[in-house]
Amino acid sequence: MRINCPHCGARDAQEFTYLGAADPQRPDGLAATEAAMTDYVYMRDNPAGPHRELWYHGAGCHSWLIVTRDTRTHAIALVEPAKTRKAGAAA
Amino acid sequence: MAETATSWDPRGAWAGIAQPGSFGAKGEAGVFAIMLEGFGLASVIAEPDTTAALSQTVEALLGLTLPPTPRIARGPAHDIVWAGPDQWLLRTASRNGFTGLLSELSAHAAVSEQSDARAALRLSGPRARDVLAKGVMLDLHPTAFAIGDVALTNVAYVGAHLWRLDDAADGPVFEILLPRSMAGSFWSWFVASAREFGCRVASGRG
Numbered sequence: 001m002r003i004n005c006p007h008c009g010a011r012d013a014q015e016f017t018y019l020g021a022a023d024p025q026r027p028d029g030l031a032a033t034e035a036a037m038t039d040y041v042y043m044r045d046n047p048a049g050p051h052r053e054l055w056y057h058g059a060g061c062h063s064w065l066i067v068t069r070d071t072r073t074h075a076i077a078l079v080e081p082a083k084t085r086k087a088g089a090a091a
Numbered sequence: 092m093a094e095t096a097t098s099w100d101p102r103g104a105w106a107g108i109a110q111p112g113s114f115g116a117k118g119e120a121g122v123f124a125i126m127l128e129g130f131g132l133a134s135v136i137a138e139p140d141t142t143a144a145l146s147q148t149v150e151a152l153l154g155l156t157l158p159p160t161p162r163i164a165r166g167p168a169h170d171i172v173w174a175g176p177d178q179w180l181l182r183t184a185s186r187n188g189f190t191g192l193l194s195e196l197s198a199h200a201a202v203s204e205q206s207d208a209r210a211a212l213r214l215s216g217p218r219a220r221d222v223l224a225k226g227v228m229l230d231l232h233p234t235a236f237a238i239g240d241v242a243l244t245n246v247a248y249v250g251a252h253l254w255r256l257d258d259a260a261d262g263p264v265f266e267i268l269l270p271r272s273m274a275g276s277f278w279s280w281f282v283a284s285a286r287e288f289g290c291r292v293a294s295g296r297g
């Protein structure tokens with residue numbers, strides 16, 4: 001599998017590390033209920049199909065990326081820098 | 092009798108690992124490796140909103156434009172190498188005046204002196220590409236990796252910063268920076284990989 005890093009170009013998957021689903025937002029640890037925390041930590045979707053996930057280009061540009069990957073075929077539809085989303089979310 | 096160190100001598104990154112000479116196949120060498128010494132090196136990291144100011148300062152001080160993509164900008168005494176989004180490496184041929192230059196840049200970026208942190212090698216010769224092909228996962232064919240292109244990647248599991256300089260008469264020229272502590276690992280891969288082509292090793296100024 002190759003990931004087309006928006007900064008570095010197409011690179012082998014072994015240059016990256018996988019974190020998990022990109023969209024779940026961690027609840028505030030002190031304020032969150034146990035149920036909300038359990039939901040965030042354990043109750044993850046396991047879709048057969050497109051999945052937005054976080055990958056870290058550790059052997060390259062050290063950027064976090066959001067990769068939209070089809071879990072059935074490994075076909076990658078989109079790779080975006082995660083930084084952009086974070087900046088957008090904060091605004 | 093107890094021995095006491097009476098002086099500290101600077102020690103190059105390749106000391107005790109590689110030495111000038113030849114190894115591998117006899118006859119005309121297919122690969123030339125120059126162990127680069129004495130250069131100044133610093134990482135320069137901007138915030139997205141300070142990149143413009145940093146860019147202007149670099150332009151004014153060095154006459155170079157910060158490359159926004161994986162490229163190297165070369166000047167007579169300074170190189171600016173892309174090192175990730177909003178990150179660069181500044182390399183100088185000599186360390187004279189380097190501290191002053193870094194303090195001027197630090198007004199617009201996080202600047203960190205790295206001169207002795209990396210081991211640097213310049214590889215050239217007609218078989219240089221064949222050696223690198225054994226450890227680099229990137230396509231280094233001239234149509235895919237042009238003169239001035241830069242890559243951050245792994246070479247034989249060692250993190251490497253790699254770029255291509257102007258061709259020489261006998262083939263392509265690459266430079267490669269490695270974490271200094273990994274120089275021994277890299278060198279053992281390099282010797283095993285270059286042996287079949289014959290390699291001449293020399294020391295040089297970066």
Ligand SMILES: [Zn+2]
Nearest residue numbers: 005008060061
């Ligand atoms: Zn990258």
